[in-house]
Amino acid sequence: MTKRDTLARRDTVADPSEAVDQLSPVGTGAIWRLPVTVCRINQFLGERTAGALLERAIAAAGDASKPSMIRDREVVPDVRRSRSCQDFAAPELLAAIDEVLEAVEHTLGVSCRYTEPHYSLNLHNDGDFYRPHQDTSAEFAPRRLLTFVYYLHRTPRPFDGGELRVFDAAMPLHTGTTGKWAERTWRDWAPEHDSIVFFRPTAWHEVRPVSCPSKQRGDSRFAVNGWLCSPDPAHRGNDASR
Ligand SMILES: O=C(O)CCC(=O)C(=O)O
Ligand SMILES: [Fe+2]
Incomplete structure:
Protein backbone atom coordinates (compact mmCIF):
# COMPACT_ATOMS: atom_id res chain seq x y z
CA MET A 1 0.00 0.00 0.00
CA THR A 2 1.45 3.39 -0.91
CA LYS A 3 1.61 6.31 1.50
CA ARG A 4 -1.03 8.03 -0.58
CA ASP A 5 -3.41 5.06 -0.28
CA THR A 6 -2.84 4.97 3.46
CA LEU A 7 -3.65 8.65 3.81
CA ALA A 8 -6.73 8.29 1.64
CA ARG A 9 -8.05 5.46 3.84
CA ARG A 10 -7.27 7.30 7.04
CA ASP A 11 -9.39 10.21 5.83
CA THR A 12 -12.44 7.97 5.92
CA VAL A 13 -11.87 6.68 9.49
CA ALA A 14 -13.62 8.74 12.11
CA ASP A 15 -11.50 7.73 15.14
CA PRO A 16 -7.73 7.78 14.31
CA SER A 17 -7.04 5.02 16.88
CA GLU A 18 -9.10 2.61 14.72
CA ALA A 19 -6.98 3.31 11.66
CA VAL A 20 -4.09 0.95 12.46
CA ASP A 21 -6.41 -2.04 12.94
CA GLN A 22 -8.31 -1.31 9.78
CA LEU A 23 -5.34 -0.84 7.46
CA SER A 24 -5.31 -4.47 6.35
CA PRO A 25 -8.18 -6.91 6.78
CA VAL A 26 -5.92 -9.73 5.52
CA GLY A 27 -4.52 -12.39 7.88
CA THR A 28 -0.82 -12.55 8.76
CA GLY A 29 -0.25 -15.77 6.77
CA ALA A 30 -1.42 -14.23 3.50
CA ILE A 31 0.78 -14.42 0.44
CA TRP A 32 -0.05 -12.80 -2.87
CA ARG A 33 1.13 -15.03 -5.74
CA LEU A 34 1.87 -13.23 -8.97
CA PRO A 35 2.63 -15.49 -11.95
CA VAL A 36 5.57 -14.24 -13.97
CA THR A 37 4.82 -13.70 -17.64
CA VAL A 38 6.79 -15.82 -20.09
CA CYS A 39 6.46 -15.43 -23.86
CA ARG A 40 7.16 -18.74 -25.59
CA ILE A 41 7.25 -19.36 -29.33
CA ASN A 42 7.56 -22.85 -30.83
CA GLN A 43 9.09 -23.67 -34.22
CA PHE A 44 10.77 -20.31 -34.08
CA LEU A 45 13.34 -20.56 -36.90
CA GLY A 46 11.88 -23.50 -38.80
CA ALA A 60 31.38 -25.19 -31.34
CA ALA A 61 30.71 -27.26 -28.23
CA GLY A 62 33.51 -29.66 -29.11
CA ASP A 63 36.23 -27.06 -29.64
CA ALA A 64 35.43 -23.97 -27.71
CA SER A 65 33.31 -24.67 -24.64
CA LYS A 66 34.47 -23.90 -21.11
CA PRO A 67 32.87 -24.36 -17.67
CA SER A 68 30.08 -21.77 -17.30
CA MET A 69 30.56 -18.91 -14.89
CA ILE A 70 28.23 -16.95 -12.66
CA ARG A 71 28.33 -13.16 -12.47
CA ASP A 72 30.50 -13.39 -15.63
CA ARG A 73 33.61 -14.22 -13.61
CA GLU A 74 33.40 -17.20 -11.22
CA VAL A 75 33.00 -20.93 -11.76
CA LEU A 94 18.91 -12.22 -33.68
CA ALA A 95 17.11 -11.35 -36.93
CA ALA A 96 14.16 -13.57 -35.95
CA ILE A 97 14.03 -12.03 -32.47
CA ASP A 98 13.85 -8.60 -34.08
CA GLU A 99 10.75 -9.69 -35.99
CA VAL A 100 8.78 -10.59 -32.85
CA LEU A 101 10.22 -7.99 -30.50
CA GLU A 102 7.37 -5.51 -30.64
CA ALA A 103 4.84 -8.15 -29.57
CA VAL A 104 7.14 -9.39 -26.79
CA GLU A 105 7.82 -5.87 -25.49
CA HIS A 106 4.11 -5.21 -25.40
CA THR A 107 3.33 -8.41 -23.49
CA LEU A 108 6.15 -8.07 -20.95
CA GLY A 109 5.82 -4.31 -20.56
CA VAL A 110 9.42 -3.48 -21.42
CA SER A 111 10.89 -1.21 -24.06
CA CYS A 112 14.01 -2.47 -25.83
CA ARG A 113 14.69 0.63 -27.94
CA TYR A 114 18.41 1.28 -28.39
CA THR A 115 19.34 -2.02 -26.72
CA GLU A 116 22.17 -4.28 -27.85
CA PRO A 117 22.24 -8.09 -27.61
CA HIS A 118 24.75 -10.04 -25.50
CA TYR A 119 24.51 -13.80 -25.69
CA SER A 120 26.35 -17.11 -25.48
CA LEU A 121 25.85 -20.79 -26.26
CA ASN A 122 25.28 -22.96 -23.18
CA LEU A 123 25.27 -26.75 -22.97
CA HIS A 124 23.84 -28.87 -20.18
CA ASN A 125 24.92 -32.51 -20.15
CA ASP A 126 24.51 -35.35 -17.64
CA GLY A 127 24.08 -34.03 -14.07
CA ASP A 128 24.22 -30.36 -15.11
CA PHE A 129 21.93 -27.65 -13.67
CA TYR A 130 21.70 -23.95 -12.86
CA ARG A 131 20.24 -23.22 -9.40
CA PRO A 132 17.60 -20.50 -8.87
CA HIS A 133 18.87 -17.05 -9.75
CA GLN A 134 17.99 -13.73 -11.32
CA ASP A 135 19.84 -12.49 -14.42
CA THR A 136 20.17 -8.94 -13.16
CA SER A 137 20.47 -6.97 -9.94
CA ALA A 138 21.51 -3.47 -8.93
CA GLU A 139 25.14 -4.61 -8.51
CA PHE A 140 25.37 -7.13 -11.33
CA ALA A 141 24.39 -6.60 -14.99
CA PRO A 142 21.84 -3.84 -14.32
CA ARG A 143 21.61 -3.06 -18.05
CA ARG A 144 19.83 -6.29 -18.96
CA LEU A 145 16.25 -5.42 -19.91
CA LEU A 146 15.01 -8.64 -21.51
CA THR A 147 16.12 -12.29 -21.25
CA PHE A 148 15.80 -14.69 -24.19
CA VAL A 149 16.61 -18.42 -24.27
CA TYR A 150 16.49 -20.35 -27.54
CA TYR A 151 16.67 -24.17 -27.28
CA LEU A 152 18.20 -26.78 -29.58
CA HIS A 153 18.65 -30.54 -29.28
CA ARG A 154 18.94 -33.68 -31.35
CA THR A 155 15.85 -35.74 -32.20
CA PRO A 156 14.70 -37.88 -30.47
CA ARG A 157 15.59 -35.79 -27.41
CA PRO A 158 18.70 -37.49 -25.95
CA PHE A 159 18.23 -36.18 -22.38
CA ASP A 160 15.61 -35.94 -19.65
CA GLY A 161 14.91 -33.04 -17.30
CA GLY A 162 16.45 -29.66 -17.99
CA GLU A 163 13.16 -27.80 -17.70
CA LEU A 164 13.34 -24.06 -17.27
CA ARG A 165 11.58 -23.42 -13.95
CA VAL A 166 10.19 -19.89 -13.56
CA PHE A 167 9.06 -19.01 -10.04
CA ASP A 168 5.96 -17.00 -9.28
CA ALA A 169 6.58 -13.77 -7.47
CA ALA A 170 5.35 -14.17 -3.88
CA MET A 171 4.63 -11.18 -1.71
CA PRO A 172 3.95 -11.93 1.94
CA LEU A 173 2.01 -9.01 3.31
CA HIS A 174 3.26 -8.88 6.86
CA THR A 175 6.87 -10.03 6.99
CA GLY A 176 8.78 -7.51 4.94
CA THR A 177 10.74 -10.37 3.33
CA THR A 178 10.43 -12.12 0.00
CA GLY A 179 8.81 -15.21 1.47
CA LYS A 180 9.87 -18.68 2.59
CA TRP A 181 11.60 -20.71 -0.10
CA ALA A 182 9.52 -23.82 0.66
CA GLU A 183 6.30 -21.93 -0.10
CA ARG A 184 7.32 -21.00 -3.60
CA THR A 185 5.22 -21.96 -6.62
CA TRP A 186 6.43 -22.16 -10.20
CA ARG A 187 5.82 -23.20 -13.75
CA ASP A 188 8.15 -25.45 -15.75
CA TRP A 189 8.88 -24.90 -19.46
CA ALA A 190 10.23 -27.80 -21.54
CA PRO A 191 13.41 -26.91 -23.47
CA GLU A 192 11.95 -28.04 -26.78
CA HIS A 193 14.04 -27.96 -29.94
CA ASP A 194 13.55 -24.71 -31.93
CA SER A 195 11.53 -22.98 -29.18
CA ILE A 196 12.32 -19.65 -27.56
CA VAL A 197 11.23 -18.04 -24.30
CA PHE A 198 11.38 -14.40 -23.28
CA PHE A 199 10.99 -13.06 -19.74
CA ARG A 200 12.15 -10.19 -17.58
CA PRO A 201 15.69 -10.65 -16.17
CA THR A 202 14.37 -9.91 -12.68
CA ALA A 203 12.35 -13.16 -12.68
CA TRP A 204 13.67 -15.95 -10.42
CA HIS A 205 14.39 -19.04 -12.54
CA GLU A 206 16.51 -22.18 -12.69
CA VAL A 207 17.54 -25.02 -15.00
CA ARG A 208 16.39 -28.33 -13.52
CA PRO A 209 19.00 -31.12 -13.45
CA VAL A 210 19.64 -32.87 -16.75
CA SER A 211 20.06 -36.59 -17.21
CA CYS A 212 21.90 -37.49 -20.44
CA PRO A 213 22.81 -41.20 -20.37
CA SER A 214 25.18 -41.12 -23.41
CA LYS A 215 27.15 -38.22 -21.84
CA GLN A 216 28.16 -37.16 -25.38
CA ARG A 217 28.53 -33.43 -25.95
CA GLY A 218 26.40 -33.57 -29.09
CA ASP A 219 23.52 -35.03 -27.04
CA SER A 220 23.44 -32.02 -24.69
CA ARG A 221 20.63 -29.61 -24.01
CA PHE A 222 21.80 -26.60 -26.10
CA ALA A 223 20.59 -23.06 -25.42
CA VAL A 224 21.50 -19.74 -26.97
CA ASN A 225 20.90 -17.56 -23.98
CA GLY A 226 21.16 -13.80 -23.89
CA TRP A 227 19.85 -10.39 -23.06
CA LEU A 228 18.90 -7.16 -24.72
CA CYS A 229 20.88 -4.57 -22.76
CA SER A 230 20.67 -0.82 -22.60
CA PRO A 231 23.91 0.67 -23.97
CA ASP A 232 26.74 1.43 -21.59
CA PRO A 233 27.37 5.21 -21.77
CA ALA A 234 31.07 4.53 -21.20
CA HIS A 235 31.24 2.73 -24.57
CA ARG A 236 29.16 5.17 -26.54
CA GLY A 237 32.09 7.04 -28.12
CA ASN A 238 31.38 10.42 -29.68
CA ASP A 239 28.02 9.54 -31.15
CA ALA A 240 25.74 11.40 -28.76
CA SER A 241 22.75 11.12 -31.08
CA ARG A 242 22.01 7.43 -30.35
O1 LIG B 1 19.00 -22.51 -20.23
C1 LIG B 1 18.05 -22.01 -19.65
O2 LIG B 1 16.91 -22.48 -19.71
C2 LIG B 1 18.26 -20.78 -18.79
C3 LIG B 1 19.71 -20.45 -18.56
C4 LIG B 1 19.88 -19.31 -17.60
O3 LIG B 1 19.06 -19.07 -16.77
C5 LIG B 1 21.06 -18.43 -17.69
O4 LIG B 1 22.02 -18.75 -18.40
O5 LIG B 1 21.06 -17.36 -17.03
FE1 LIG C 1 19.31 -17.10 -16.04
Missing part, protein backbone atom coordinates in the same frame (compact mmCIF):
# COMPACT_ATOMS: atom_id res chain seq x y z
CA GLU A 47 13.32 -26.95 -39.40
CA ARG A 48 16.14 -26.13 -41.84
CA THR A 49 17.51 -23.06 -40.07
CA ALA A 50 17.25 -24.66 -36.63
CA GLY A 51 18.94 -27.84 -37.92
CA ALA A 52 21.86 -25.84 -39.34
CA LEU A 53 22.20 -23.86 -36.12
CA LEU A 54 22.24 -27.10 -34.10
CA GLU A 55 25.07 -28.47 -36.29
CA ARG A 56 27.08 -25.27 -35.68
CA ALA A 57 26.34 -25.48 -31.96
CA ILE A 58 27.52 -29.11 -31.79
CA ALA A 59 30.75 -28.18 -33.64
CA VAL A 76 30.82 -22.12 -8.83
CA PRO A 77 29.85 -25.76 -9.46
CA ASP A 78 27.32 -25.86 -6.58
CA VAL A 79 25.33 -23.09 -8.28
CA ARG A 80 25.89 -23.68 -11.97
CA ARG A 81 27.15 -26.78 -13.77
CA SER A 82 27.25 -26.46 -17.56
CA ARG A 83 29.58 -25.40 -20.37
CA SER A 84 29.53 -22.17 -22.39
CA CYS A 85 30.93 -20.78 -25.64
CA GLN A 86 31.16 -17.02 -25.38
CA ASP A 87 31.92 -16.24 -29.02
CA PHE A 88 29.17 -18.25 -30.71
CA ALA A 89 27.49 -16.21 -33.46
CA ALA A 90 23.80 -16.69 -34.29
CA PRO A 91 22.80 -13.77 -36.57
CA GLU A 92 19.76 -15.65 -37.90
CA LEU A 93 18.43 -15.94 -34.35
Whole structure:
Protein backbone atom coordinates (compact mmCIF):
# COMPACT_ATOMS: atom_id res chain seq x y z
CA MET A 1 0.00 0.00 0.00
CA THR A 2 1.45 3.39 -0.91
CA LYS A 3 1.61 6.31 1.50
CA ARG A 4 -1.03 8.03 -0.58
CA ASP A 5 -3.41 5.06 -0.28
CA THR A 6 -2.84 4.97 3.46
CA LEU A 7 -3.65 8.65 3.81
CA ALA A 8 -6.73 8.29 1.64
CA ARG A 9 -8.05 5.46 3.84
CA ARG A 10 -7.27 7.30 7.04
CA ASP A 11 -9.39 10.21 5.83
CA THR A 12 -12.44 7.97 5.92
CA VAL A 13 -11.87 6.68 9.49
CA ALA A 14 -13.62 8.74 12.11
CA ASP A 15 -11.50 7.73 15.14
CA PRO A 16 -7.73 7.78 14.31
CA SER A 17 -7.04 5.02 16.88
CA GLU A 18 -9.10 2.61 14.72
CA ALA A 19 -6.98 3.31 11.66
CA VAL A 20 -4.09 0.95 12.46
CA ASP A 21 -6.41 -2.04 12.94
CA GLN A 22 -8.31 -1.31 9.78
CA LEU A 23 -5.34 -0.84 7.46
CA SER A 24 -5.31 -4.47 6.35
CA PRO A 25 -8.18 -6.91 6.78
CA VAL A 26 -5.92 -9.73 5.52
CA GLY A 27 -4.52 -12.39 7.88
CA THR A 28 -0.82 -12.55 8.76
CA GLY A 29 -0.25 -15.77 6.77
CA ALA A 30 -1.42 -14.23 3.50
CA ILE A 31 0.78 -14.42 0.44
CA TRP A 32 -0.05 -12.80 -2.87
CA ARG A 33 1.13 -15.03 -5.74
CA LEU A 34 1.87 -13.23 -8.97
CA PRO A 35 2.63 -15.49 -11.95
CA VAL A 36 5.57 -14.24 -13.97
CA THR A 37 4.82 -13.70 -17.64
CA VAL A 38 6.79 -15.82 -20.09
CA CYS A 39 6.46 -15.43 -23.86
CA ARG A 40 7.16 -18.74 -25.59
CA ILE A 41 7.25 -19.36 -29.33
CA ASN A 42 7.56 -22.85 -30.83
CA GLN A 43 9.09 -23.67 -34.22
CA PHE A 44 10.77 -20.31 -34.08
CA LEU A 45 13.34 -20.56 -36.90
CA GLY A 46 11.88 -23.50 -38.80
CA GLU A 47 13.32 -26.95 -39.40
CA ARG A 48 16.14 -26.13 -41.84
CA THR A 49 17.51 -23.06 -40.07
CA ALA A 50 17.25 -24.66 -36.63
CA GLY A 51 18.94 -27.84 -37.92
CA ALA A 52 21.86 -25.84 -39.34
CA LEU A 53 22.20 -23.86 -36.12
CA LEU A 54 22.24 -27.10 -34.10
CA GLU A 55 25.07 -28.47 -36.29
CA ARG A 56 27.08 -25.27 -35.68
CA ALA A 57 26.34 -25.48 -31.96
CA ILE A 58 27.52 -29.11 -31.79
CA ALA A 59 30.75 -28.18 -33.64
CA ALA A 60 31.38 -25.19 -31.34
CA ALA A 61 30.71 -27.26 -28.23
CA GLY A 62 33.51 -29.66 -29.11
CA ASP A 63 36.23 -27.06 -29.64
CA ALA A 64 35.43 -23.97 -27.71
CA SER A 65 33.31 -24.67 -24.64
CA LYS A 66 34.47 -23.90 -21.11
CA PRO A 67 32.87 -24.36 -17.67
CA SER A 68 30.08 -21.77 -17.30
CA MET A 69 30.56 -18.91 -14.89
CA ILE A 70 28.23 -16.95 -12.66
CA ARG A 71 28.33 -13.16 -12.47
CA ASP A 72 30.50 -13.39 -15.63
CA ARG A 73 33.61 -14.22 -13.61
CA GLU A 74 33.40 -17.20 -11.22
CA VAL A 75 33.00 -20.93 -11.76
CA VAL A 76 30.82 -22.12 -8.83
CA PRO A 77 29.85 -25.76 -9.46
CA ASP A 78 27.32 -25.86 -6.58
CA VAL A 79 25.33 -23.09 -8.28
CA ARG A 80 25.89 -23.68 -11.97
CA ARG A 81 27.15 -26.78 -13.77
CA SER A 82 27.25 -26.46 -17.56
CA ARG A 83 29.58 -25.40 -20.37
CA SER A 84 29.53 -22.17 -22.39
CA CYS A 85 30.93 -20.78 -25.64
CA GLN A 86 31.16 -17.02 -25.38
CA ASP A 87 31.92 -16.24 -29.02
CA PHE A 88 29.17 -18.25 -30.71
CA ALA A 89 27.49 -16.21 -33.46
CA ALA A 90 23.80 -16.69 -34.29
CA PRO A 91 22.80 -13.77 -36.57
CA GLU A 92 19.76 -15.65 -37.90
CA LEU A 93 18.43 -15.94 -34.35
CA LEU A 94 18.91 -12.22 -33.68
CA ALA A 95 17.11 -11.35 -36.93
CA ALA A 96 14.16 -13.57 -35.95
CA ILE A 97 14.03 -12.03 -32.47
CA ASP A 98 13.85 -8.60 -34.08
CA GLU A 99 10.75 -9.69 -35.99
CA VAL A 100 8.78 -10.59 -32.85
CA LEU A 101 10.22 -7.99 -30.50
CA GLU A 102 7.37 -5.51 -30.64
CA ALA A 103 4.84 -8.15 -29.57
CA VAL A 104 7.14 -9.39 -26.79
CA GLU A 105 7.82 -5.87 -25.49
CA HIS A 106 4.11 -5.21 -25.40
CA THR A 107 3.33 -8.41 -23.49
CA LEU A 108 6.15 -8.07 -20.95
CA GLY A 109 5.82 -4.31 -20.56
CA VAL A 110 9.42 -3.48 -21.42
CA SER A 111 10.89 -1.21 -24.06
CA CYS A 112 14.01 -2.47 -25.83
CA ARG A 113 14.69 0.63 -27.94
CA TYR A 114 18.41 1.28 -28.39
CA THR A 115 19.34 -2.02 -26.72
CA GLU A 116 22.17 -4.28 -27.85
CA PRO A 117 22.24 -8.09 -27.61
CA HIS A 118 24.75 -10.04 -25.50
CA TYR A 119 24.51 -13.80 -25.69
CA SER A 120 26.35 -17.11 -25.48
CA LEU A 121 25.85 -20.79 -26.26
CA ASN A 122 25.28 -22.96 -23.18
CA LEU A 123 25.27 -26.75 -22.97
CA HIS A 124 23.84 -28.87 -20.18
CA ASN A 125 24.92 -32.51 -20.15
CA ASP A 126 24.51 -35.35 -17.64
CA GLY A 127 24.08 -34.03 -14.07
CA ASP A 128 24.22 -30.36 -15.11
CA PHE A 129 21.93 -27.65 -13.67
CA TYR A 130 21.70 -23.95 -12.86
CA ARG A 131 20.24 -23.22 -9.40
CA PRO A 132 17.60 -20.50 -8.87
CA HIS A 133 18.87 -17.05 -9.75
CA GLN A 134 17.99 -13.73 -11.32
CA ASP A 135 19.84 -12.49 -14.42
CA THR A 136 20.17 -8.94 -13.16
CA SER A 137 20.47 -6.97 -9.94
CA ALA A 138 21.51 -3.47 -8.93
CA GLU A 139 25.14 -4.61 -8.51
CA PHE A 140 25.37 -7.13 -11.33
CA ALA A 141 24.39 -6.60 -14.99
CA PRO A 142 21.84 -3.84 -14.32
CA ARG A 143 21.61 -3.06 -18.05
CA ARG A 144 19.83 -6.29 -18.96
CA LEU A 145 16.25 -5.42 -19.91
CA LEU A 146 15.01 -8.64 -21.51
CA THR A 147 16.12 -12.29 -21.25
CA PHE A 148 15.80 -14.69 -24.19
CA VAL A 149 16.61 -18.42 -24.27
CA TYR A 150 16.49 -20.35 -27.54
CA TYR A 151 16.67 -24.17 -27.28
CA LEU A 152 18.20 -26.78 -29.58
CA HIS A 153 18.65 -30.54 -29.28
CA ARG A 154 18.94 -33.68 -31.35
CA THR A 155 15.85 -35.74 -32.20
CA PRO A 156 14.70 -37.88 -30.47
CA ARG A 157 15.59 -35.79 -27.41
CA PRO A 158 18.70 -37.49 -25.95
CA PHE A 159 18.23 -36.18 -22.38
CA ASP A 160 15.61 -35.94 -19.65
CA GLY A 161 14.91 -33.04 -17.30
CA GLY A 162 16.45 -29.66 -17.99
CA GLU A 163 13.16 -27.80 -17.70
CA LEU A 164 13.34 -24.06 -17.27
CA ARG A 165 11.58 -23.42 -13.95
CA VAL A 166 10.19 -19.89 -13.56
CA PHE A 167 9.06 -19.01 -10.04
CA ASP A 168 5.96 -17.00 -9.28
CA ALA A 169 6.58 -13.77 -7.47
CA ALA A 170 5.35 -14.17 -3.88
CA MET A 171 4.63 -11.18 -1.71
CA PRO A 172 3.95 -11.93 1.94
CA LEU A 173 2.01 -9.01 3.31
CA HIS A 174 3.26 -8.88 6.86
CA THR A 175 6.87 -10.03 6.99
CA GLY A 176 8.78 -7.51 4.94
CA THR A 177 10.74 -10.37 3.33
CA THR A 178 10.43 -12.12 0.00
CA GLY A 179 8.81 -15.21 1.47
CA LYS A 180 9.87 -18.68 2.59
CA TRP A 181 11.60 -20.71 -0.10
CA ALA A 182 9.52 -23.82 0.66
CA GLU A 183 6.30 -21.93 -0.10
CA ARG A 184 7.32 -21.00 -3.60
CA THR A 185 5.22 -21.96 -6.62
CA TRP A 186 6.43 -22.16 -10.20
CA ARG A 187 5.82 -23.20 -13.75
CA ASP A 188 8.15 -25.45 -15.75
CA TRP A 189 8.88 -24.90 -19.46
CA ALA A 190 10.23 -27.80 -21.54
CA PRO A 191 13.41 -26.91 -23.47
CA GLU A 192 11.95 -28.04 -26.78
CA HIS A 193 14.04 -27.96 -29.94
CA ASP A 194 13.55 -24.71 -31.93
CA SER A 195 11.53 -22.98 -29.18
CA ILE A 196 12.32 -19.65 -27.56
CA VAL A 197 11.23 -18.04 -24.30
CA PHE A 198 11.38 -14.40 -23.28
CA PHE A 199 10.99 -13.06 -19.74
CA ARG A 200 12.15 -10.19 -17.58
CA PRO A 201 15.69 -10.65 -16.17
CA THR A 202 14.37 -9.91 -12.68
CA ALA A 203 12.35 -13.16 -12.68
CA TRP A 204 13.67 -15.95 -10.42
CA HIS A 205 14.39 -19.04 -12.54
CA GLU A 206 16.51 -22.18 -12.69
CA VAL A 207 17.54 -25.02 -15.00
CA ARG A 208 16.39 -28.33 -13.52
CA PRO A 209 19.00 -31.12 -13.45
CA VAL A 210 19.64 -32.87 -16.75
CA SER A 211 20.06 -36.59 -17.21
CA CYS A 212 21.90 -37.49 -20.44
CA PRO A 213 22.81 -41.20 -20.37
CA SER A 214 25.18 -41.12 -23.41
CA LYS A 215 27.15 -38.22 -21.84
CA GLN A 216 28.16 -37.16 -25.38
CA ARG A 217 28.53 -33.43 -25.95
CA GLY A 218 26.40 -33.57 -29.09
CA ASP A 219 23.52 -35.03 -27.04
CA SER A 220 23.44 -32.02 -24.69
CA ARG A 221 20.63 -29.61 -24.01
CA PHE A 222 21.80 -26.60 -26.10
CA ALA A 223 20.59 -23.06 -25.42
CA VAL A 224 21.50 -19.74 -26.97
CA ASN A 225 20.90 -17.56 -23.98
CA GLY A 226 21.16 -13.80 -23.89
CA TRP A 227 19.85 -10.39 -23.06
CA LEU A 228 18.90 -7.16 -24.72
CA CYS A 229 20.88 -4.57 -22.76
CA SER A 230 20.67 -0.82 -22.60
CA PRO A 231 23.91 0.67 -23.97
CA ASP A 232 26.74 1.43 -21.59
CA PRO A 233 27.37 5.21 -21.77
CA ALA A 234 31.07 4.53 -21.20
CA HIS A 235 31.24 2.73 -24.57
CA ARG A 236 29.16 5.17 -26.54
CA GLY A 237 32.09 7.04 -28.12
CA ASN A 238 31.38 10.42 -29.68
CA ASP A 239 28.02 9.54 -31.15
CA ALA A 240 25.74 11.40 -28.76
CA SER A 241 22.75 11.12 -31.08
CA ARG A 242 22.01 7.43 -30.35
O1 LIG B 1 19.00 -22.51 -20.23
C1 LIG B 1 18.05 -22.01 -19.65
O2 LIG B 1 16.91 -22.48 -19.71
C2 LIG B 1 18.26 -20.78 -18.79
C3 LIG B 1 19.71 -20.45 -18.56
C4 LIG B 1 19.88 -19.31 -17.60
O3 LIG B 1 19.06 -19.07 -16.77
C5 LIG B 1 21.06 -18.43 -17.69
O4 LIG B 1 22.02 -18.75 -18.40
O5 LIG B 1 21.06 -17.36 -17.03
FE1 LIG C 1 19.31 -17.10 -16.04
